[in-house]
Amino acid sequence: MKCPFCGQDKDRVVDTRTRKDGKAIRRRRLCLNCGRRFITLEEIEDKTLYVIKVDGRREPYDRKKMKKGIQIACIKRPVSVEQIDEIVEKIESEIESRFVKEIESRRIGELVSTYLRKLDEVAYVRFTSVYRKFEDKEEFLKELEGLK
Numbered sequence: 001m002k003c004p005f006c007g008q009d010k011d012r013v014v015d016t017r018t019r020k021d022g023k024a025i026r027r028r029r030l031c032l033n034c035g036r037r038f039i040t041l042e043e044i045e046d047k048t049l050y051v052i053k054v055d056g057r058r059e060p061y062d063r064k065k066m067k068k069g070i071q072i073a074c075i076k077r078p079v080s081v082e083q084i085d086e087i088v089e090k091i092e093s094e095i096e097s098r099f100v101k102e103i104e105s106r107r108i109g110e111l112v113s114t115y116l117r118k119l120d121e122v123a124y125v126r127f128t129s130v131y132r133k134f135e136d137k138e139e140f141l142k143e144l145e146g147l148k
Contacts, residue, residue, distance in 0.1 A: 001029060001040055008033035020089065049095065050102045058102065063088065070112060073127035077120050087115045 002009045008031060015028040024043040031038070049061040067088050074084060091111045095103055109127075116124040 003031035003034060003036065004038050005036045006031060006034040047101070049100070051108065052102055052104045054105060061103075063092070066091070066108060066112065069127065069130075070116065070123075073116060073123040073130075074120065077123050079120050079123060083119060087112070087119065090115060 001011055003011060010032040011029040012032060013027050014030050014037065017026045018024070019026050019041070020043075024041055027040045027042070029038055029040060030036075050058045051061050052058055067084065070084050070087060091108070094111060095108075113124060113128050116127050
């Protein structure tokens with residue numbers, strides 16, 4: 001493994017922990033050249049999940065896209081990075097448990113909305129207003145009324 005700081009590939013594993021119910025391994029490493037520590041994450045890459053977009057296109061699932069959407073909804077809200085990571089993990093586990101190879105983007109949006117509603121109502125409204133593309137203020141106000 002190359003050190004992200006100095007580029008050398010001489011390192012030593014300091015600590016190893018399993019994550020995601022044993023589906024991943026997190027390793028803390030020490031570069032033997034510069035002495036800095038860095039973390040690597042090893043995951044199994046065994047199946048490709050495709051997302052079916054609204055226009056019918058299919059593209060590979062990208063965890064970063066979903067996480068970024070959640071992060072944007074949670075800007076300036078009392079939501080930690082750990083809570084966002086937890087939501088992403090739960091959604092991915094829910095999708096994986098169904099053993100599907102394809103999922104509609106609409107379904108992912110519904111899952112994100114469900115978890116955000118439990119976590120932070122403002123973040124939920126922000127995400128849902130973009131995801132559902134409200135046509136007018138009446139639809140938006142109706143959704144807000146449902147939060148009461």
